[in-house]
Amino acid sequence: MSSRVLRKLQGEQDISNVLGVEGNSDGEADVTSSSVRKKPLNVNRYDLLNQQSLSESEVKEDDDHETETKDAKDSLGEDRASSRRKKKKKKKKSVKSLSCRRSSEDIEVDEVERSVREVNKMLGETPSSQNYLGNEVNAAMQKKLTGILSIEHRNLNPNIEMKRIFGSKVVQSEQNKKRGRGRGTLKSTWLVTPRENWPQIGKPGLSMSLVEMKEGVLYFKYEHNLHYQQIQMKFLEAVESLNPDNIVSIINMHPYHVDALLQLSDLSRMSEDLQMAAELVARALYCLECAFNPLFNLARGDCRLDYRRQENRALFLALFKHMTYVGQRACYRTSLEFCKLLLSLDPEGDPLAAVLIVDFYSLQCHEYEWFIRLYEEWEAQGRNLMQLPNFAFSVAVANFYLASQEAESMANRSVEKSPKWDLVVADEMLQNALIMFPGVLLPLLEKCSIQPESHVLSFPFFGVKAQISQTPALLQLIQLYVARNYHIWKEPALLPWLEKNVNRVIERVNSGDPYVKDCEMKRMKRYLGTPKNIFRHIILSDIKDVSANISGDIQGPVLSFDPLPPVDSINLYVRPQRPRAHENSNTFSMFFRSILPNFNINELARDNAQAGDAVEGAEGGANPDGSLTSRVDLHRSVTSLLDAMRDLLSNTFPDVPHDGDVDDDDTEEENNPQNRP
Template identity: 50%
Template sequence: NNKPRKKKKKRKTKKNSAGETVEDNDLEDIDSLLERIEDPRLAPQSQGGITADSRPLLYVEHRNLNPENELKRYFGARAVLGDQRPRQRQRQYIRSMWLTAPKNTWPRYSKTGITMQLLDTRRGVQHFTFEHHREYQQVQFKFLDAVESMDPNNIVLLLQMNPYHVDSLLQLSDVCRMQEDQEMARDLIERALYSLECAFHPVFSLTSGTCRLDYRRPENRAFFLALFKHLMFLEKRGCPRTALEFCKLILSLDPENDPLCVLLLIDFLSLRAREYTFLTRLFQEWESHRNLSQLPNFAFSVPLAYFFLSQQEERPELERSQARERAARLIQLALIMFPSVLMPLLDHCSVQPDARVASHPFFGLNAQISQSPALNQLTSLYVGRTHALWKDPAVMAWLEPHVHEVLRTVDAQDALVQEAEHKRKIRYQSAPRNIYRHIILSEMKEATAALPLEVTSQPVMGFDPLPPLDSIVSYNRPER
C-alpha cells in the first residue's frame, strides 16, 4: 500500500457528454481505466523512484471513493463485475456521481428543493451551505411529525411521496439497521448521498480540501451524517481504504471543529487500510496545533503504524530503524500517559499479562477506577474499536518489552510519570459534545456504556444526534 505503483501506459478514450468513458475493448485492465479518471497534474511527483506526496494532507482522490475499485484490487475485476460487458453495465441514469452509484432499482430522481449556496471565500477557503426551499421545508415539517408519532410506517409513507427526502432516508436507515436489514439500511444512506450530491454547487469540490460546511446549520448536518454512516458500512463490508477516503472528506469539511469527531476514527481506518504513512504524516503535521498525542487513539495507533512500517522489508534499512526508534519512544509515552488502556486491551486480545505486569499497581485496576469518566469513554472506545489490530503475535511481542521498560521508569519515580498523572487529572474533566456525538454514532458498546446521564437521558435522533447548542437556524417549524 505504501509502495509507489508504476503507471501503466494509457490509451486515449473518447468521452461522452456524461463524462463516462466509452470503451471499445471489453475488460481492459481496470487499473488503467481508473487512472484515466485521475488528473495527471495532481499525481504525486516521483523523485528517484520514491513517491514524494506533496499534495495537501486531506486531499481526497475520486477513485478512492468508489468501493468497487477497492474490491477489484482485492478480488480482481471479474470477481466484482462478473462477465458483463461494459456496455451492459451502463445505467439508465446518465448522471455520473462521485459519492455513490445510482441504482436502477431507485425511484426516478427529480429536484427535491435542496440547493447549495456559496456563502463566502476567505483565505482561499470556500464556505458553503445547503438550503431548503419552501417545498422542502413543508416536507421537513411532515417528517418531524412522523418522527414524533414514533411509527416508522409514517416515514415509509412520506418517502413514497418524497423518495429523496434526506432526513427520512437517514431515519429509516437506522430503523432497518435495528431490524437487521443491513442491505436496505445501506441502500437508503446511498440514496441520501445521491440526493445531496445532486444539489452540489457547481464549484463545490469533494477533493480540494478547501470547501467548508458549518455543522451549526441544521441543513448541513445530513451531509456529515450520511457520509459517516456510509463509511461505517464500507468498513464493515471490508473496504477500509474507501472508508478512510470518506473519513478524510468529512474531516476536510470542518477540520477545526470536527463536529463528528472523526479524529477518533481516522487512525483505526488508516491502520486497517495499511495507510501507515498517511497516519504518521497526519500526526507530524497536526500534533503541534492539535495535541493529537493527548487523544489515546493517536497515542497508541501512531507507534503501531511506525512498528508496521519498520516491518516492511522493501523499505531502506535506515527508514526501518528510524521507524523502530519512533515506535519504541511513542509506545512508552502512550503507556505512561494512558496506563488504563493496557489491561482491557490485553483482555480483549485474550492475552495473559506476566506476573510482574499483572501485580503492578501502575497498570492495575486503580488505573481504570481513578480516571475521569471523559477519559474512560475515550480509552473504552479505542480498545473496543482497535483491539483486533493488536492481536497479532508480532505486535504483542513488540509491545511486551516496552511495558517492562515503562514499569522501570515508574519504579524509578521519573518526573515524566507524575507529569502525565497531573495532565490526566486536569485535561479530561468532561468531554466536548462532538465526542459524545461520535460515541453515539459509533455504537461501540464499550464506550456507550460510559456515556453520562445527561446524554443518555435525552432522546437521540438518528437524523440529528445531539444538535449543537449554538445552532444557526434559518427557518422554524410553525407553532401548532
C-alpha cells in the same frame, strides 16, 4: 498574408490590385498577360487553413525576394520567368521544415504572452519579483490548508477496492447477479454509484450556495426550497408521532427526502438489516451530492460547511454512516477517503469527531506515512493529538511498521545507509502512550484473548491505580479505542513488541521517572467532561461496549437524524411539540421511542405511572401475561414494517426499461415477481 498566398488564391492578375502596386515594366506586363490567358486555377479556399502558416520572418524574406525578382523581370523574357518559378518552388521545398519550426516557435511564444496578458489584466501589472513571492506564499498556504485532506476520486469507489482484494472477475460476477431490469439514465456522481432500482431524482428541492470565500477557503450552505420545507415539517411531525409508518409514507411519496432516509436507515440497522440500511444511506448521500454547487470541489479539500446550520448536518451524518458501512465491508481504503472528506468539511470543529476513527482506517489500509504526516502537521498547529488514546497508540504502531519494513528492505538489498524510520522512536512513543493511558493495557489484552503475565497483572500501575486515575470522560475514549482497534493488536509482530515495552514501562515506573507523575497530573486535570462532538461520535458509532452516558446538562431528545444539535444552532425548523396521550397503550410507539439513544425504561415507567394506578391495575388484572403479549405484538409490527420497506425499495423501478438490453432470461425473470432483485 504573403503575396504568394494571395497569388495562389486570386491569380496573378489581381495581385497588383490587392497590394496597391501598378506594373511599370514590360516584362511584368508580359507575365501578367501570360497569366491571364491561362485557365484560372480551381482552388478551394478552405485548403489554405490546412497549410502551415509562415512566420513573420519568413514572410519578410518572401517579400524581399519578390521585390528583387521584380527588378530582374525587366530584362528577362517569359521563358526566364517560368524557370524562375520552378526555382522558387524548389526553394520552398528546401525551407519547408525551417519555416514550420519557426512558425511553431512563434505560436508557442504568442500563447505564453497571451496567457501572461490575461493574468495581468485580471490581477494588475506587478513586478516579476512580487509575482514570484506571491506565488510561493499562496502555494505554501494552499498546501498547508488542503494538502493533507485532498481526495482521490478513484479511492471513493468501494468496488475498485473490492476488485483489488478479490479480483475483478469475482466482483463483476457478483454485480451481474444483482443487476435487474434496465433503468433510466441516472446522474453519475463521485460518492456513490446509483442502484438500478432507484427512481429518477428529478428536483427534490435541495440546492447549495456559496456563502463566502475567506483565505482561499470556500464556505457553502445547503438551502431548502418551499416545497422541501413543507415535506420537512411533515417529517418532523412524523417523528413526533413516534409512528414509523408515517415516515415510510413520506419516503413513498418523496423517495429522496434525506432525513427520512437516514431515520429509516437507523431503524433497519437496529433490526439487523444492514444491507437495507446501507442502501438508504447511499440514496440520501446521492441526493445530497446531486445538489452540490459547481464550485464545491471534493478533490481539493478546501470546501467547508458550517455544522451549526440545520440544513448542512445531513451531509455530515450521511458521510459518517456511509463511511461506517463501507468499512464493515473491509474496504478500509475507501473508508479512509470518506473520513478525509468528512474532516475537510470542518477540520477545526470536527463536529462528529472523525479524528477518533481516522487512525483505525489508516492502519487497516497501511497508509502509515500519510497518517504520520497528518499527525505531524496537525500537532504543529497545536491540536494536541497525543491527548487522545487512539493517536498516542496508533502513531507508535505506524512508526513501528515503517521502521520494520525499512529494516527488512535494507537487509534484503544489503544497503548500508541511515534509516528514515527508527524503531527506537516507535518504542519510546509506545512507552509514553502506556504511561499516559495505563488503563488501556488490561482491557486490550482481554479483548485480544491474551492472558497477561503475573507480574503485569499484579502491577498496581496497570490495575486498580489505573482505574482510579481516569475520569469518566477518559474512560469513554479508552473504551472506544479498545473496542474499535483491538483487531490491529492481534497481529503476530505487535505482541512481542508490546510485551517488550510493557516491561520497560514497569522499569520506568519503579525507577521514579518524572514523566509518570506528570502524566498522572494531566489525567486528573484534563478529561473532566465529554465534548458534544465525542458524544455524537459514540452515538453514531453504536458500539455495544461503549456507552454514551450523556450528562444531565444536555437537554432535549437525542434524535438519530440530528443528534445533539449545537448550542448556537442556526435553525430553519422548529420541532412541533404536541401532547402524546395514552403512550403506554401503543406498543408500536414504545418500540419507536426505544430506538432513540436516550431511551430510559425507568423514565418511561414514571411517565406511565402518572396515568393512574387504577388503570395499570386493570390492565394487569385483565391480562396477567401482558408483557409477553406486548413483545409478540411488537415483533409482529416490526416485521410487517420491514417487509413493507423491503417491498418498497425492491419494486421501485423506472417505467421505461431498455428493451435492447433485455434477453429471454431477463423477460422470464420480469414475468415472475419472485425472481425480481
